[in-house]
Amino acid sequence: MVVIDLYVRDKSMVIVGNGCAGAECIKALRESGYSGGIRLLTDSRWSISNPMLTTYYVAGKIGFEGLFPYGASQKFYLKYGVDMYTESPVVALDAEQKVVYAESGLELKYDQCLIATGATPVLPPVEGIGSDRIYTMRTVGDAVRLKEAMTKTPKKALVIGASMVGIKVMELFYKAGVEVCLADLAQHIFPLSAHPECARIVEERLDQKGIKLRFGAGIEKVEETSGGGIRAYLEGSTESEEADLLVMCIGVKANTSFIDRKRVAVDRGILVDGYMRTSMPGLYAAGDVAQGKNLLSGGSEMIGLWNNARYQGRTAGRNMAGKNEFFRGNIPHNITHFMGMDFVGIGNVNDHDRMEKKYDGRRYIQLFWKDGLLTGANFLDSYTESGIIKHALIKGLRHNGSALSDSLPVIQNQLIKNILLEVQRT
Ligand SMILES: Cc1cc2nc3c(=O)[nH]c(=O)nc-3n(C[C@H](O)[C@H](O)[C@H](O)COP(=O)(O)OP(=O)(O)OC[C@H]3O[C@@H](n4cnc5c(N)ncnc54)[C@H](O)[C@@H]3O)c2cc1C
Known part of the structure; x- marks a missing residue:
């Protein structure tokens, strides 16, 4: 020693x-x-x-x-x-x-x-989870292992977990021409950072690209198939999912x-x-x-x-080193570019008493307030303003407060501007 x-x-x-x-x-x-x-x-x-x-x-x-x-x-x-x-x-x-x-x-x-x-990465304590046909995505070793698996030209992949990591893994399979199913225990994509209405638009876009989505589908059991693949049994359904490989992205x-x-x-x-x-x-x-x-x-x-x-x-x-440095904290935010779209989820989108949204068929903006204070935001294809909104959120964007007046002149996105102007008037 x-x-x-x-x-x-x-x-x-x-x-x-x-x-x-x-x-x-x-x-x-x-x-x-x-x-x-x-x-x-x-x-x-x-x-x-x-x-x-x-x-x-x-x-x-x-x-x-x-x-x-x-x-x-x-x-x-x-x-x-x-x-x-x-x-x-x-x-x-x-x-x-x-x-x-x-x-x-x-x-x-x-x-x-x-x-x-x-x-x-967390692995749920279910039967079969120790299989070496199951992958995670975090470390250099994880990346090397999955890259090696990709050289065996998998036809189908199952990704469990529809959040920040899962959707990036799903995208890499899609772009490699691998058929992919994305499943989650939650009822919609980005369960922590997207409002269900925003999530639905993302899901429609993924559906149009041929991604199979299964929600309310926690993993119950996994078994290896004789053909070298894996079968996952998902909660709430008798339909199991078979794939060449399974990537678990349910959190850390x-x-x-x-x-x-x-x-x-x-x-x-x-x-x-x-x-x-x-x-x-x-x-x-x-x-x-x-x-x-x-x-x-x-x-x-x-x-x-x-x-x-x-x-x-x-x-x-x-x-x-002896200095006196204070870090005041942070707010949860998810800014992700994937499958040809930008998704932004800032703050809390699940506890609000006022919600405003605008959609022009491509760009989607949804802002949430509680007790007069902005608490969260969802943007699709409008990420440029996310920094301003995050800042305003930290400062406390009240309906009629100074943070709102400060933010308005610098916001270029007309949809956000319209929402804030409407909110200011009412
Ligand atoms: C696929 C993926 C996509 C992501 N996308 C985003 C994103 O879009 N935006 C964003 O902001 N963040 C993203 N993140 C999260 C981001 O990568 C992490 O928040 C960040 O890397 C955390 O850094 P860290 O130094 O705390 O931890 P790590 O980078 O995990 O480093 C921890 C280190 O500690 C070592 N270690 C662990 N245990 C021990 C031990 N017992 N003894 C000694 N060493 C140990 C590990 O080997 C590792 O080197 C993503 C993460 C993943 C996996």
Whole structure:
């Protein structure tokens, strides 16, 4: 067993996980003037990858190097003076004694530690789920595996989960000429971010392209077929789905298995404040593993977005270096280009007392208010204004408030303008 507890420079920083949250923390530490030791432990053997790009790699839109937005590990970690321990999953963390334990037997003492271990796709506990004909989409390994499966020219694919990840996986099959069925336990596509009326328009467009859609169809059982494929039995129907391969995209769970929940406060993710501090001194968390503030609800929520992970990682790094940086939080938003359309879902579209919509046959705008305050928005093929609306939503877009007057002059989209003008009048 190797125990490293003596550090010649000032403090010892340990980063667990090399996704964008970990990388941004390292950059921020150095840019804030921290010159001591930084050690990074990761279970992966790859450089810092972007999970968003995995479907693009499988589809052949980017090469293998394209998966790594920060470039090669050696270069990045050399530049920022990081000692890197690859293929070293952390299996325990003693937040009292400030020690991180890796599977390899390595024990690292820290003064300050960032947990940036991201999240892992969830697999439901149903019969047959262990089949190697089932795929997930998150890591470099997942992408390599599915790309390899695509070389066997599958004829039909089943994608379970009709959210951000599932629809990108569905698209890559469609574009490769593979017949595809998209199923979800929910009653419509984008169950968390689309209103049913907006979802219906998306579904009609997918239907026209020949995508088979099944909703209210949670997976009950999976079995391998003698022909090398897979059959899935779906809830609420006697009709099973047979395919050459099945990709499960039903959501993720935070990678917190090594955390002692008696000491570190964990809900669905590790609870953090606006400084990315956990409940234990010297211990920070950022990215998909962390549960920070939802600016809209005021509650604490996991918001699994690339930019959120970047900002949180950066905030943690600056604070670990002794600065006083506050990240006020974020709001859930899903901005996706797929199957020739742009879908935007911002905030909460399921709890409202006023709803306005406009549709010109191509562009669709739907805005939601509760107690006079804008709470959510759905756009189809109108993504350019989504940033303005997101900003207005955070500021508090009241029917007659100043955020509305501020927003109107900068909005080019006539449909949104019309809605806001109508709302202002009434
Ligand atoms: C297909 C897909 C599409 C997406 N599309 C979008 C999008 O359009 N827009 C958007 O904003 N976001 C999107 N996301 C989400 C976005 O990719 C994530 O929010 C972001 O990558 C989170 O970064 P992270 O650093 O927190 O986690 P990760 O990138 O998951 O990094 C975590 C790292 O920790 C390592 N690790 C895990 N456990 C351990 C352990 N025990 N010990 C050591 N290391 C460990 C992992 O190997 C990994 O390297 C998408 C994700 C997917 C999968």
